[in-house]
Amino acid sequence: MTATLCSFNLMFSMEKRASPEISSAESHQFIENWIQVQDSLKRRLVTEDDFTWKLPKPTSTATVRGRIEEGDDKHVLKYVGGVDVSFSKDDPSVACGTIVVLDLGTLEVVYDDYSVVRLQTPYVPGFLALREAPVLLKLLEKMKNSAHPFYPQLLMVDGNGLLHPRGKCTFTSFGLACHLGVLANIPTIGIGKTLHHVDGLTQSGVRELLEAKGNLTEDFIALTGYSGRTLGVAMRSTESSLKPIFVSIGHRVSLDTAIIIIKMTCNYRVPEPVRQADIRSRQYLQKHQWR
DNA sequence: GCGACAG
DNA sequence: ATCTTGTCGC
Numbered sequence: 001m002t003a004t005l006c007s008f009n010l011m012f013s014m015e016k017r018a019s020p021e022i023s024s025a026e027s028h029q030f031i032e033n034w035i036q037v038q039d040s041l042k043r044r045l046v047t048e049d050d051f052t053w054k055l056p057k058p059t060s061t062a063t064v065r066g067r068i069e070e071g072d073d074k075h076v077l078k079y080v081g082g083v084d085v086s087f088s089k090d091d092p093s094v095a096c097g098t099i100v101v102l103d104l105g106t107l108e109v110v111y112d113d114y115s116v117v118r119l120q121t122p123y124v125p126g127f128l129a130l131r132e133a134p135v136l137l138k139l140l141e142k143m144k145n146s147a148h149p150f151y152p153q154l155l156m157v158d159g160n161g162l163l164h165p166r167g168k169c170t171f172t173s174f175g176l177a178c179h180l181g182v183l184a185n186i187p188t189i190g191i192g193k194t195l196h197h198v199d200g201l202t203q204s205g206v207r208e209l210l211e212a213k214g215n216l217t218e219d220f221i222a223l224t225g226y227s228g229r230t231l232g233v234a235m236r237s238t239e240s241s242l243k244p245i246f247v248s249i250g251h252r253v254s255l256d257t258a259i260i261i262i263k264m265t266c267n268y269r270v271p272e273p274v275r276q277a278d279i280r281s282r283q284y285l286q287k288h289q290w291r
Numbered sequence: 292g293c294g295a296c297a298g
Numbered sequence: 299a300t301c302t303t304g305t306c307g308c
Contacts (some may be wrong), residue, residue: 089301194297
């Protein structure tokens, strides 16, 4: 239905990114199916806090490192997961899906797992989830099926979450973080390292806002598009990093809560869970000479 | 018409 | 995502 909208957008993507052996007509068909998948998943999305645990005590100062209530694991957020996918430089179809779980108190990795696969699905802007979600979902289910004690209470995803552009390109309003969250029924937060241009938002526009606000008020600004809706926030996660990260809602976590949690996990610009998944994913491919 | 588009 | 060198700074 909405498939015809933004079709020029899709055509561009297909010509530049899709496998050469796939015709335009076939790609178009794929994308129409993808839109329907996203639309159906979107109906199950929860955009407010919906979890049983509580945030660690906002202990007075700097950190809560190593001081999270003992014996109360199920009621206090402790195990935070991070996922990412890296690719072979030689063969772009070879991908390594990675999941890590960190102890929120120490920010140490307590679990990691990898899965090297061949991806058949091309990367199309706006449809990242269709390419990367399957591998990650498998890693999550592996943990869940074995009732692993470190199964994450919350998942940080390398990629955007909920975006609310009004009008035509409605399909971009459902990023990888949402997609994964709904399918795995787990609270998720989306972290983007670059801005996905949507709803009138641009890099330069955000930069201006960030500079206008200066260091005077908050260390983050709301990302409000032409539609007037807040898609997420751009935030300087560290004093030293001028470049912001882009935080958006995934599933079952409010934006306010997401910001609080993100702040608890930032040793560097990128939150530790995502950063560790990123690093280790790349290392895994190289160690196994799976170039 | 060209360009722009998370990873 | 990946290809890439040096370099400035704590």
